[in-house]
Amino acid sequence: MTMDTIALSYGHGHLDITLPPGARPTVIRKQQLPKLADSKAAIIEALHNPVASKPLADLAKNRESACILICDITRPVPNGLFLRPMIETMISSGIPQEKISVLVATGLHRPNLGDELVELVGDPWVLANVHVENHYARDEAAHVDFGFTETRHTPVKLDRLFAEADLRIATGLVEPHFMAGWSGGRKVIAPGVAHHETIRTFHSARFMEDPLAVQCNLIGNPLHEEQLEIVRMLGEVYALNTVLDEDRDLVCVTFGEIIASHQAAVDFVSAATQIPLSRKFSTVITSSAGYPLDKTYYQTIKGMVTPLDILKPGGTLIIASECSEGFGSPEFREAQARLVELGPERFLATLTAKSLAEIDEWQTEMQLKPMRLGSVELYTTGLAGEDRRLTGVGMIDNLQNAIARSITASGDPDVAVIPEGPYVVPRYAA
Structure with missing residues (x-):
């Protein structure tokens, strides 16, 4: 693996991503803790x-x-x-x-x-x-x-x-x-x-x-x-x-x-687990932490929310998640369909008066957080057809190209890479 190739947790293994020429990566990992000998x-x-x-x-x-x-x-x-x-x-x-x-x-x-x-x-x-x-x-x-x-x-x-x-x-x-x-x-x-x-x-x-x-x-x-x-x-x-x-x-x-x-x-x-950083990024690349957390799109949303502290407003959050079991529950699918139909603001308005949330719609509500801050793009091999539309986020088939597009749009070559997804919490500390 070369310096411009980074392994993201994905499924039971890793997904090697090659950064585009000129990209300046900041790789964010948990501090190493000593393994228990026995x-x-x-x-x-x-x-x-x-x-x-x-x-x-x-x-x-x-x-x-x-x-x-x-x-x-x-x-x-x-x-x-x-x-x-x-x-x-x-x-x-x-x-x-x-x-x-x-x-x-x-x-x-x-x-x-x-x-x-x-x-x-x-x-x-x-x-x-x-x-x-x-x-x-x-x-x-x-x-x-x-x-x-x-x-x-x-x-x-x-x-x-x-x-x-x-x-x-x-x-x-x-x-x-x-x-x-x-x-x-x-x-x-x-x-x-x-x-x-x-x-x-x-x-x-x-x-x-x-x-x-x-x-x-x-x-x-x-x-x-x-x-x-x-x-x-x-x-x-x-x-x-x-x-x-x-x-x-x-x-x-x-x-x-x-x-x-x-x-x-x-x-x-x-x-x-909480890693302080002195700056925010226009491009953040993360994962859903691999198996078992990336079995469904439902669980993937956790990886979209955790790094928001270091995403610049209007920036691009790119996440890789296998979604090996597909989308998630029927109730979650219904909530996502309402999000796509109504849009974020009207969807949130339907929630605020309820004392009882509909089952699994809270995960869709959490997806609103990254959508309010910037753009979300998903790389996955586990979703097809209507499932891809119901994510409500941008779908990408090539991570390197997506990263290059984000760098070009922002004019900022610095990218944050979080290989282990939501198990690591980056914090902006000016």
Whole structure:
């Protein structure tokens, strides 16, 4: 690979892009964090020396049942590393094996079944020894009603399997999230195993348009605050949080009380993830972070929002995403069709009066952010025909030509390249 060729995360591998002659690239990556020498040993250590709680072996004593939440297939969480040691610890402490369950926190995404579930769990022993189920947000009977949050009156209904378990543990990946600040921890509960009314309430425009509902920000973030209140309403909950590097290797694991252990992981990764830059760019090239995040166009929008702090007004944001599974849900497709038909301003006007967002239209609302700032162009091999039109963004078949056009239009040869997409947060610091 030459100096003017850069590899973007794309699908299961990389997409090599060759910059046009004269382009001056600034490549933006996370700061390198040391890989854990022995991931399994690090997990055992975290379970033995937790944050603000007793060790797992002690927590599991005298419990009648347990439920472990795992993220769905859209997150590359190393479930295969930690599920078995957690479950074996629970069994050793006296929880009946048949009373231990693993629940896939799908939110309003589709269930993960068959071979995909095998891939997600990452350990055949787990599937053979405990119950593994998917959360279904539309199943009314499968939820417990906790009432409403006090501050913003969000209805709180959570999956019964988790809510009624004697020992409750959420597991996940701590990474920047373009609405909730950071993923993992409390977010695996809500929206992860919340009822559709709960999810649709705090994905409504009054939350989404809040200027503090952005990546890497927890202070004053209305989604984060609602999630914390939901956790408090639920009661005693613990979490195992992981942090991965660009190679998807484990660099940090924390376990303990859900809020404190999540904050410990955020504190570990925050400075390495947010990269300060002294200028903005007329051309920004990014990715959707490769598999599994770039499986759909729905998830791709995250990569469009994260780098906006360094995009000059009127600039061009170029994103590469495989979209190997195509567009996304039928509801998301309908929202995108309304966007294309109405245009951004009229589409947003249809959202602001709603107390309940339509399912998945919040992702279309997030797409308005880059569209308001500049032009968005998408390179993908996974969308065809009507799907390409419904993106509402420019479609490109040659990245080098698109970059050259943007440089010519702006007269600025400096381009920002973010190979790992939304897992890296560039910050403009004048």
